[in-house]
Amino acid sequence: MAVRTNPTGRQLRLGAELRKLRERAGLTSTAAAQLLGMKQAQVSNMETGRIGVSAERVRSLACQYECSDKALVEAIARMVGDRKRGWWEEYREILPSSLLDLAELEHHAQSLRTTITARIPGLLQTVDYAREIFRQGVTALSPPDVEHRLSFRIKRQAVLFRDDPTPYEAIIHEAALRMKVGGSAVARQQLQHLLSMSERDHITLRAITFDVGAYPGSGQSIYYAHGPVPELDTVHLDQSHGLTFLDADAQLHKYRTLFERVEAVALDPDKTRDLIGNVIHDL
Structure with missing residues (x-):
């Protein structure tokens, strides 16, 4: 072999x-x-x-x-799966392999949840918002590279729109909701998109307000992919040096506990939609 x-x-x-x-x-x-x-x-x-x-x-x-x-x-x-190439393989010579691994992870996940502080989660970003995020990255990207990453991100979002969509929970800090990425018009469109997505049965959107102050894991962006059994869960961290995937039992337990503590201080979905509506009004 x-x-x-x-x-x-x-x-x-x-x-x-x-x-x-x-x-x-x-x-x-x-x-x-x-x-x-x-x-x-x-x-x-x-x-x-x-x-x-x-x-x-x-x-x-x-x-x-x-x-x-x-x-x-x-x-x-x-996990052996079939021999078909996933859609992400068309980007193998274009984007870092860790991004392809992320798309494959999302494709197979039983459910996904994330907590994030400074920006809207990738699977919920609009085209204009995502383009601005890529333009403002730490590493300067050429216009073609920006468009490659943009098209890749939008294709990743298919897991939320397929016939059997993946359950998805996002806990977003108020700072990310109020940040005018791309200007007021782009930010308003992004928030309206969040409201629309939050109405879908398989999507749960919750916010953490400024009033909460410091909370467990504040400042971290954490992405948790549930496998078919807990032992096959995966934690994804997007850090300055690149993407990191964690799957040791102790690490999984740590981040499950962390999510429980973050959920305890987050608004419920209805109050989250009210907050987003208020932010839109303030733009």
Whole structure:
């Protein structure tokens, strides 16, 4: 089997989950190779996403590792997926691979939630608002690069409009609502779009007001993608050095708890819509 040179984020995660199954069984990669009748290099390549595995192989590995969590094993087996290329692959030579991994993560997520302070979440941005965000990035982008990123962001939003849309929750600070990105006209259109999107059954929009003051995680932008089982959840952080994906059990627990604490200080959806209406009136 050919060895991949650039495995995708989902392929890397599949390999990581196979490694976790082995480690929970208390086996080294060398011991696992002996148990499975494989070379140690094959085990390592599977666990780094450098070679593919079938769903049957995943189930066989889980059996050999004596994993009794059938829900987890089947969820990992489904990660093998089909061989069709996602729409994001057309951007592989154009955009950073981490952005493609993000789109793939969103495509497969059971639900998504985010908390953000300084801007409107990407999946809820209008074209004009998003274009201005890209123009004002830390790294200057050429006009073609801005348009590539813009078209990519708009295509990502399809998860909210498909026949079986992904449940989505966004907690947005009042600062982001009041920031006049692109000027008053662009900001007004963006807020009106938020109101429209908040009326959809699968979208929950909540705001944190200035009156709350400091709160857990304030200043961070956190994106949480729910997998088919909690062990396959993923946290995405958009930081100055690039995108970071977290999936260790302790990290997932930390950010689940953080979201619970942030939700506790946020307005309910109706009061959030009232706040947005007031901000529109003030523009």
